[in-house]
Amino acid sequence: MPGIASNRATPPLYQRHPQPRPRSEVKRACIVEAATQQFAKNGYDAVRIGDIAAVLGIAKGSIFQHFRSKDGLFFEVYKQAVRSFPKYLDAPAEVRAAGFFSVLRYWLVCTEHLLQDDWIPYRISLLGNYGTDLALKREINRFLMAEDPYGTVSFVRFGLERHELRKDMDTEMIVSIVDWMMERFQDALLTAELDPGLFRRQGETAEKKEARIQQFLAVLQRAIGAAAGSPGRRARHQRRR
Numbered sequence: 001m002p003g004i005a006s007n008r009a010t011p012p013l014y015q016r017h018p019q020p021r022p023r024s025e026v027k028r029a030c031i032v033e034a035a036t037q038q039f040a041k042n043g044y045d046a047v048r049i050g051d052i053a054a055v056l057g058i059a060k061g062s063i064f065q066h067f068r069s070k071d072g073l074f075f076e077v078y079k080q081a082v083r084s085f086p087k088y089l090d091a092p093a094e095v096r097a098a099g100f101f102s103v104l105r106y107w108l109v110c111t112e113h114l115l116q117d118d119w120i121p122y123r124i125s126l127l128g129n130y131g132t133d134l135a136l137k138r139e140i141n142r143f144l145m146a147e148d149p150y151g152t153v154s155f156v157r158f159g160l161e162r163h164e165l166r167k168d169m170d171t172e173m174i175v176s177i178v179d180w181m182m183e184r185f186q187d188a189l190l191t192a193e194l195d196p197g198l199f200r201r202q203g204e205t206a207e208k209k210e211a212r213i214q215q216f217l218a219v220l221q222r223a224i225g226a227a228a229g230s231p232g233r234r235a236r237h238q239r240r241r
Contacts, residue, residue: 028066030056036077040123044074044131071136078128078140079147081121087151089158100159101217101225104182108213111186126187144179152179165224174224185216 034055038047049070053060067073088103089096095106128140148154152175159165165174189209 031063032076035073040120044127081124082149084121088155089151100164101221111189164226
């Protein structure tokens with residue numbers, strides 16, 4: 001009731017939607033698919049719920065019954081988009097065997113597939129990261145921390161078990177650094193074609209892009225990598241000898 005404080009905290013958006021009934025799952029999926037296309041093509045601000053309803057030939061109220069708001073609909077679209085991306089440890093076995101930073105390099109080199117094969121989910125992820133308001137961005141951050149869709153926690157543990165990462169740094173801090181820096185750097189490599197002007201550099205040659213990847217990995221390794229004289233690195237060096 002108005003004026004009476006609730007004893008329960010309002011759950012975040014990604015925990016607030018009731019589970020769809022089986023008979024409505026197909027319709028819900030159709031709404032999400034149509035919304036994905038509209039958001040990817042036109043951006044978040046330009047899309048109206050009425051436009052999506054018109055594409056599907058349904059009433060706007062039907063969409064609101066499923067998602068309650070435009071934010072709620074975009075949030076579902078965003079979750080499905082990022083869940084479609086591979087996790088860090090989905091890299092080939094030979095790449096994983098080469099180590100933590102080799103896996104990072106593999107995914108940076110492979111970022112071109114985001115434009116060639118996955119441009120729609122990638123465009124949605126860009127909108128979530130840069131094209132939404134603070135309230136929705138807060139919900140996105142909660143979801144990313146709760147679900148860890150890229151498997152960053154397991155990946156960092158992988159690096160720690162291989163003695164490639166610093167043991168004197170909080171694990172959650174390393175996870176945050178990897179998530180934030182990799183996301184921003186991948187965006188900087190790719191968005192010249194999808195969103196010109198979002199980042200400073202554009203239209204680089206393949207050689208220049210490779211050099212930037214090497215520089216980025218060197219900086220990241222100095223920040224979170226195990227010291228050159230650590231026991232783990234000495235042991236690996238001796239095995240190679």
